[in-house]
Amino acid sequence: MKTYYVYLLTNKNKTVLYIGVTNDLQRRVGEHKVGLHPGFTKKYNLHYLVYFESYPDIKAAIAREKQLKAGSRQKKEALIMAENPEWLDLAADF
Incomplete structure (x- = not known):
């Protein structure tokens, strides 16, 4: 059984948020970290x-991704603060 992930990325200054969906969180975040694909995250x-x-x-x-994308930045920040108040990189050990 597959698991799918909705995830939020930010930059060093926490000024920009990105929301995505993947079936392999470790691989996908790794791709973002090395700038494998041109685009917004790179x-x-x-x-x-x-x-x-x-x-x-x-x-x-996908439904959750759309819901989050439609929400305000304040709502996205509240989700992050509830689970990760220090905004630590949850993929630091990937």
């Missing part, structure tokens, strides 16, 4: 995993 150096949730199916994960 441009803004979004290398710090500060929050994630897991889901048993892709539809639920």
Whole structure:
């Protein structure tokens, strides 16, 4: 049974947030960290995993991703603060 993840990345200054979905959190965050794919996360150096949730199916994960993307920055920050108040890089050991 696969697990799907909704995750939030930020940069060193915590000024930009990115929300994504993946079925392999360690691989995907690693790709972001090395800038493997050109785009938003590479441009803004979004290398710090500060929050994630897991889901048993892709539809639920995508629905949650859309819900989070539609929410305010304040709501996203509240999620991070509830689980990771120091905004530590949860993928530091990946």
